[in-house]
Amino acid sequence: MFKPLIFYIGLRYTRAKRRTQFISFITLTSVFGIALGVTALITVLSVMNGFEAELRERILGMTSHATVTGLNGQLDNWPEAEAKIKNQPHVEGVAPFISGQVMINADRRVSGTMLNGILPDYENKVSKVGANMVEGRLSDLTAGSYNIVLGAELANYLGVIVGDKITVISPQINSTPAGILPRMRRFTVTGLFKVGMYEYDRNMALIHLDDAAKLYRMDTAVSGLRIKLDEIFNAPRITRELASEFYGEYVVSDWTQAHSNFFRAVQTEKRVMFIILLLIVAVAAFNIVSTLVMVVTDKRGDIAILKTQGLTSRAVMGIFVVLGTIIGVTGTAIGTLGGITLALNASTIVRKIETFFQVNFLPADVYYISELPSKLVLTDVYAIAGMAFLLSLLATLYPAWQAAKVNPAEVLRYE
Template sequence: MAASEPASGRSRRGGTAPFSAVEWLLAFRYLQARRREGFISVIAIISLVGITIGVATLIIVMSVMNGFREELLSRVLGLNGHVVVQVPNRAFDDYLTVANTARNVDGVLAATPIVEGQALATSRAAAAGAVVRGVIPEDFVRDNLAGQQIVAGDMSLFHGKKAAVIGYRLARSLQVRVGDEVKLIAPEGISTAFGTVPRSLTVQVVGLFNIGMYEYDSGFVFLPMEAAQLFYRTGDAVSGVEIMLQDPDDTAAAMRDIGQALGPGYRLSDWRQAHGHLVTALQVERNVMFVILTLIIVVAAFNIMSSMIMLVRDKARGIAILRTMGASRGTIMRVFFICGSSVGIIGTGLGWLAGLGFAQNIDWLRRQLDAMLGTDLFAAEVYFLSQLPAKVNNTQVLLVILVALLLTFVFTIYPAFRAARVDPVEALRYE
């Protein structure tokens, strides 16, 4: 009876030091494919490829979603104010005082009065709906993203009552160039003795802008302030004052300070109220995509577990011999844990490299695919942006790596535990 106890492993406490060189040697020896174990090795390779694809896909998708969010916000907030001041129930004719007061508030970068309305832009060749925005020319060139992204024209001509700056895509749809005339027709007409006559203004295109966002490049017209006030018949009033902040994410404190500086009678709203749905939609989509794509790693981890279980069954005789030679259950468990986790670690590392490489060159790869397929895979009319953005967030990459490694380790514990529970007597009896 005493001789059988060491063999069965019930009382022997011997074994190697945890994760010693012997355990690593045994683990990699078991991972090498033999004729009888070829199928097991194929499953392990499939698991490695699955984890690589899962990790790489997660990093790429998270980076693209981050890029979309940053590009959308930078363009939306670059063309629109972070905070808008309006006056309810009266004409906003003290806008210069409001703008000067707002500029003196801490955290405010700029304050620009605007006149905004809808119009139909027509040329000799075509017509298109547009948002018409009247701005002070100096403020437009200095503070507005469109004024800083002029691709054609002379901004020194942007003044008076007959000048206009339009998006390059709108110019393309109207088939006009710098120097051509565009006719703007307002929705509200002028009442006369013969009925309502459409109110219109003919302007000359003095500049084209390209901010890289389809919605704005194809639908915005900027006029000097006096031209917009004449067109919309606002007199000396404006629609509102747009305020740009140093920190767009902290609008609550800025709105409180601006409201205190201006006093009662003004209504303040921030960009979240106008465009917050974009941020919310992107955040929800990013979270859902993370959960869905994590399932790829889960499936690969299940493959690792199944391959390790099959390996344990195939190596039962070898495990029994190791046990009779003095290997402890802990040693056997660590050997098979190293087998499974090695696949996960290597797959995660390869996925990390592939994901970073793909994310950092994704727009170049997209252009190559467009050239090969002869089509536009990333149409600006659909995705609003003219290029495929990607921004790698190191915190998110670390989270993806940790999730992949955690899943791998968790799904490796069970087969390693089964290997440690192999009874040498039973394993050798039926060999």
């Protein structure tokens, strides 16, 4: 079989003789280092992609893609605003809401929480809370019934179950002969929801819109309208169009404004992690330099003989570029395969480790998500593999150049 001379010699140098076992060990270390770095980089970025996607889905499953309020902070005639907005392009659903902070008391337990007034039929058009009910139904919230749906973690903290009575204490005040007292109302727990995010499961409760209007003394007004769009990533552009359409009537904001700092922090952390882990790949790649320098030193006699046989300096340089490239490609290929395998099975592996060692890496009361998600993005894999290969290739240039400078006359004089 025909093999190009440069490639054949470079491939031959990857196999060790008895006297070059140490060089072979260093070569294997370089391959392992690159593979480990690439595996870690692919796995960590996949997990971070998974966290970002899961957080975005859960947050936007509870909050709106866009929000419309009045210039005074509330909407006085929301049906009119709803009629205008739902006929706009890209709008898939509109739902009114009333929102405020309250205290909830159950026996001796008290907790502050966000209390939202909703219309169940409308709410299902803009959020996934109805699909995340673990007990009861969202439709049990009817006007005048003073029923309430709690987050599962909030109910667990208060020690209440479906059917129990709780007291909601509003910051609104009543003037009575006994003095100024906060507004209080007894509610019946008719349902529990769990979306998998501690922030919402622990700090949110839902009641009917009319009950919220009475509790907050808002009459027919609402806090605003929640809007679901056909494409969440186009929310900034769509909200700008809506804002210009209703300029002077309503204030329009989108989810990127409401959660901009959070998602910007996630992106920044992802970039920093990429740079840190890329340094591991870089260190491993530049181990190739020391490997090739030792190979060049060991093969000086061979290089001199090849040059006397007519091999050019460029060809000699090519031999060691091939050798270093083989090391880099092998390490990158192993690391890519290992990274993809780990990324696709990260959740399963972590669960087995937690079960075996009886530990919990992501406690629900500390982290937004209590399970380890992973999302493999092929563009990330291509970028990581490409960077690892490029670093490996760059690491070959100096030793290859040193090999090309070998003077046959000086080397063979002492042979």
